[in-house]
Amino acid sequence: MRRVGVEEEFLLVDPGTGRARLDGPAVAAAAAEQTELQRQQVESGTAPHTDLADVLADLGARRARIAGLAEGTGSRLLALATHPMPTDPVVTPGERYGLLVEQYGLLAREQLTCGCHVHVEVPDRDEAVAVVDRVRPWTAVLLALSSNSPYWQGEESGYASYRSRVWDRWPTAGPTEAFGDAAGYDRAAERLLATGVPLDAGQLYYDARVSATQPTVEVRVADVCLRVGDAVLLAALVRGLVETAAREAADGRGVPDVSVAELRAAAWRAGHDGLGGVLVSPRTGRPAPAREVVGQLLDHVGAALRDDGDEGVVREGLAALWERGTGTDWQRATTAARGPAGMVAEAVELTRAA
Secondary structure, three states: OOOEEEEEEEEEEOOOOOOEOOOHHHHHHHHOOOOOOEOOEEEEEOOOEOOHHHHHHHHHHHHHHHHHHHHHOOOEEEOOOOOOOOOOOOEOOOHHHHHHHHHHOHHHHOOOOOEEEEEEEOOOHHHHHHHHHHHHHHHHHHHHHHOOEOEEOOEEOOOOEHHHHHHOOOOOOEOOOOOOOHHHHHHHHHHHHHOOOOOOHHHOOEOEEEOOOOOEEEEEEEEOOOOHHHHHHHHHHHHHHHHHHHHHHHOOOOOOOOOHHHHHHHHHHHHHHOOOOEEEOOOOOOEEEHHHHHHHHHHHHHHHHHHHOOHHHHHHHHHHHHHHOOHHHHHHHHHHHHHHHHHHHHHHHHHHOO
16 A cells, blocks of 8 residues: 655634644744644654554544643644634744745745645655646545635635635646646656746746655645544545555546636635535536535546455445534534634634544
8 A cells, every 4th residue: 555644734722712833933832843834833653554443543632732842831732724713924924934925925934824735745746746637626536525624814705724724825726737747747857847937946836746855645635633533534435545546647547628717616606605515527527516526536546445445434434524514514503603813712622632
């Protein structure tokens, strides 16, 4: 089985008011983890694992450890993809962050969002590009499943994942054309870098990309998940998509004929509706009920899930999502009952719950 790892970005908040705090650099240093663009954030990433039970244990342990370190600074760890209250982002000191602000101005200064990135092992770069080309139609479904950001600067956005709309402001973010092979991928990257718009290859923020530093395909489309179990579900589905795509390439099956414009439209619909409306079917290119499209995804990756022993985890995870809703559904219901600060307080507890 291919090993899989998960990177998560978190907010740091005050335990009393729920408002964002600036302790990201201190918490990251104490945890030996990555800082993020804004001081109100911290990032963590698991080791690569074969067994999903190990992914679950690693995610839970890291969340608990970072949450404990955050408490030492007076903060609490929060797995929401945007903050529900009005927030003034403060850029983390550092040369690269300074360059981002210099290049992108308000776009960078406003960018306070938290995503979840799944890495799946694909050591051969030609195979990795074949995988990237073939998973493109399905990434919007992953976004809908992970949606966890209905609020922006204290307002109801009308979107299930407003993070995805804010993130898409970056000029290199979003879906891509098919590359064909590693040489085609590299040529496209060189042409994009030659424009001078991205700072470097690390800023090629494709929804699915070949990692520049690890032998993996990285799927970057998802909101950070409120619950650890939902992050594991996401990891299982991404691994299933990667394995299915690799098998299709090995069998000589062609790349899906879908344009970047169609993929952007599907991502918009997924970010808007989440699981509460319709999604664009990767099979037909037409709108269909979200439950039907998720069923198509499950059918698409079914053989890979069964071979990896992941089918039970995925079916159980999806059943839980359908029963209680996404992070966005939970945020809206809890905010209506308890207000934003009460919702944040409950979300802090769910963030570190095993």
